[in-house]
Amino acid sequence: MNTLSHTLPSVDAVRIALAERSYDILIGGGLLDRACSWTGLPRAATALIVSNTTVAPLYLARVKAQLQLHYKQVLQLELDDGEAYKDWASLNRIADTLLAAAADRKTVLFALGGGVVGDMTGFAAAIYMRGVPFVQIPTTLLSQVDSSVGGKTAINHPLGKNMLGAFYQPERVIADLDTLDTLPARELSAGLAEVIKYGPIADASFLDWLEANLPALLARDKQALAYAVRRSCEIKAAVVGQDEREQGLRAILNFGHTFGHAIETGLGYGEWLHGEAVGCGMVLASDLSVRLGLMPGSFLTRMTRLIQAAGLPVKAPDLGTSRYLELMRMDKKSEAGEIRFVVIEALGRAGMRSASDELVNEVLQAHLA
């Protein structure tokens, strides 16, 4: 972590080190009115701000005012809000907007919103004219600690979560902590799920810190949020810097996601938030770690308590155990039909394991609502 004091006073920056694809995550207050003018990119004729019908009325005008100082033409697009719209139709709307305006291949896309907008804008940037630059301006806790960082872009398919996408890195991430002021409480909790994830997989002392500071985070204490965002980004940066395209290590960022993605897909996207599904999925994955003999039973108790205290569900929807297995076989980590789970091997260290259907059934039975 360093501080870009020479350019932007009191803005923290976490570097994603990926050779020629390296970039900074800027973290601080008031960034929408400062850092948006400093994209780090050469001037281009056109910028497109992709947002949604909830976030645009709150923040788009401020971002647009900044970009108009740099771009001749600043286009905007407000997508429908929700996980159910992370699909081909929304992606097409981005392409239609760009093509209708004859946007050239120097055009810069700005994703203003949460992970849904960020994942789709990144995918659109990856494929428009075979690739144009994009900047992430995450406005949810979840997107500031996770989705805006690392270059996974995607849309969902009815048969599987994030099934169509690309690895494509942004030019910069601008995380304005002030935007969290308007975030609904349920969304704050959803973001905390991905924050909690980083403790057991990579940093036991961060897990201790989270337990001690959860009340402050839920009360939106600015210092606590700033630390949680920065530490989360540092951990994700270290993982992505070693394994950009998930050949191995990066899969640890999927802790809780094998069960979680099954919940999201099984319910149809949107009933449970991604963070809620991941929170509950971490309870099940913690139990699996215990049943595999890797962790003591007290670890499951500890994780369940923290996840519940963060305002997240700890009982999984009853889709039926065979439906869960069917959904999880579709997971991107599966190999030759064998489901592979991220498990905790020691506090702060994760690994991959397969498990028998019988054992997975036991885990599911223990946690179905």
Ligand SMILES: NC(=O)c1ccc[n+]([C@@H]2O[C@H](COP(=O)([O-])OP(=O)(O)OC[C@H]3O[C@@H](n4cnc5c(N)ncnc54)[C@H](O)[C@@H]3O)[C@@H](O)[C@H]2O)c1
């Ligand atoms: N690419 C990755 O590495 C990665 C990582 C984690 C999650 N994801 C994806 O991210 C998505 C979830 O992201 P999310 O939790 O940000 O959900 P989201 O994008 O749906 O945003 C949550 C809700 O908050 C609203 N919102 C956003 N910012 C706001 C603000 N400042 N004030 C008020 N309302 C605001 C949105 O309109 C939406 O209704 C999922 O699709 C998930 O798969 C991707």
Ligand SMILES: O=C(O)C(=O)C[C@@H](O)[C@H](O)[C@H](O)COP(=O)(O)O
């Ligand atoms: O960045 C990663 O790598 C992650 O796995 C982060 C996850 O929180 C995120 O939900 C990601 O989109 C899941 O990826 P997927 O490859 O399982 O779809």
Ligand SMILES: [Zn+2]
């Ligand atoms: Zn996730």
